[in-house]
Amino acid sequence: MVTLDPTVDPTVDPTVDPTVGVPSARPEVGASVVADGIRTNYLEAGAGRPIVLVHGSGPGVSAYANWRLTIPALAEQLRVLAPDMAGFGFTERPADVRYELATWTDQLLGFLDALGLERASIVGNSFGGAIALALATQHPDRVDRLVLMGSVGVPFPITEGLDAVWGYQPSPEAMRRVLDYFAWSRDLVDDELAEVRYRASIQPGFQESFGSMFPAPRQRWVDAMVTPDEAIAALPHRTLLVHGRDDRVIPLATSLRLLDLVPRSRLHVFGQCGHWTQIEHTAAFNRLLLDFLTEE
Numbered sequence: 001m002v003t004l005d006p007t008v009d010p011t012v013d014p015t016v017d018p019t020v021g022v023p024s025a026r027p028e029v030g031a032s033v034v035a036d037g038i039r040t041n042y043l044e045a046g047a048g049r050p051i052v053l054v055h056g057s058g059p060g061v062s063a064y065a066n067w068r069l070t071i072p073a074l075a076e077q078l079r080v081l082a083p084d085m086a087g088f089g090f091t092e093r094p095a096d097v098r099y100e101l102a103t104w105t106d107q108l109l110g111f112l113d114a115l116g117l118e119r120a121s122i123v124g125n126s127f128g129g130a131i132a133l134a135l136a137t138q139h140p141d142r143v144d145r146l147v148l149m150g151s152v153g154v155p156f157p158i159t160e161g162l163d164a165v166w167g168y169q170p171s172p173e174a175m176r177r178v179l180d181y182f183a184w185s186r187d188l189v190d191d192e193l194a195e196v197r198y199r200a201s202i203q204p205g206f207q208e209s210f211g212s213m214f215p216a217p218r219q220r221w222v223d224a225m226v227t228p229d230e231a232i233a234a235l236p237h238r239t240l241l242v243h244g245r246d247d248r249v250i251p252l253a254t255s256l257r258l259l260d261l262v263p264r265s266r267l268h269v270f271g272q273c274g275h276w277t278q279i280e281h282t283a284a285f286n287r288l289l290l291d292f293l294t295e296e
Contacts (some may be wrong), residue, residue: 028064029090035083036110038097041090042083043067049144050120051083051293054128055089056150057177059168059210062089066125070278073286077294081120083111085131087209099213101225103121105134112142121293123147126250126275130225137231145293146239150250150275153227154257158219161249161275166214166221170207172198184246184274194257198199234260239265240292244273244280 016141032042043063051074055066063082074080083191084091086107089101097103108131112120121144124132129151136143161181168178183189201207214221239262243255252269259267273280 007119027068028062032091033111033114035108035114035295038094038107039092039112040086040107040111040114041085042081042111043071044079044081046078046080048078050079050081050115050117052108052111052117052120052122053080053101054122054124054131055082055085056180057088057127057210057213057227058165059175060197060203060206062200064089065200066276068184069282070260070286070289074290074293077193077290079214081111083108083113085128087213088206093205093209096169101130104131105138107133109142118142119144119213121145121147123153123289125148125149125278127152127225129153130227133227133232135176137227138236140236143237146235146237147242147289147292148239148255149242149277150244150247151222151241151258152222152225152250152255154229154232154254154261155226156222156251157252158222159249162222163218165249166218167216168210169221170202174198175201176223181248182275183242183280184272185280188276188280199223211273229261232258233263235262235264237264240289241265241267242277242285243267243269243287244275245269245271246273246279247275248288249275 014235031039032039032041053067055063056063063084067082071080071082085104086097087093119142122132129148130153133153164181165178168174172195175198177188179194241255241258243252245252255267259265270277270281278285
């Protein structure tokens with residue numbers, strides 16, 4: 001089990017090879033299991049009903065970077081598990097891996113299998129929402145409740161923000177532009193944060209894998225992550241949709257479409273919020289998730 005300290009700087013020189021994910025003192029690196037043939041780094045905290053958090057696809061992202069403010073709050077009542085998906089964070093990067101929806105969906109299913117979890121609730125953020133949707137539609141018996149945050153998974157024209165995120169080429173200036181798309185509040189984005197996130201994005205192996213995932217033209221990668229409407233409409237799960245009203249990366253229209261399609265869904269929209277609902281409205285977001293995941 002890993003204790004998360006959100007004040008720890010996650011950009012110091014690695015103490016492990018990030019292609020292997022061997023446990024170390026770094027907060028981003030936890031335990032590891034082999035999930036569908038990929039050695040997968042994951043964080044774990046708490047006890048009780050299992051909840052799996054699937055991160056988004058920003059440059060330098062990891063489960064820790066995405067969920068460090070969420071895990072401690074959920075862990076007060078739940079068993080929280082947050083894996084680094086293939087190509088991200090401190091999970092193995094096999095030379096022959098294909099970075100595509102099927103790979104990540106199979107890895108997530110393999111992660112449940114490796115931990116002996118017959119059923120778990122899944123929280124998917126952005127790119128992670130597409131993975132969560134795919135798992136829930138293909139293996140509905142393995143999913144308890146479903147949370148989709150600013151989710152990919154239905155068709156939409158790629159935004160300028162998402163094109164910039166997926167097309168990121170490392171520099172502090174480029175990272176500042178990416179962060180400007182993510183956050184509504186200017187108080188969250190400054191040159192210091194951009195420098196910290198830039199250094200995170202250039203750790204060994206990080207940009208090499210990220211840069212290969214979404215080459216231009218990038219609309220095809222949005223389309224490749226779509227789950228068919230009829231499959232989404234057949235979902236039996238209680239589903240919470242969360243979106244920032246001012247999201248410039250994934251448009252609010254995607255969650256409105258999911259609200260129309262998913263029979264047992266509800267939607268919470270945060271005003272004055274961009275793509276970082278879990279960061280810009282941390283306390284309210286955590287309470288919203290905890291209430292939904294624990295209600296009878």
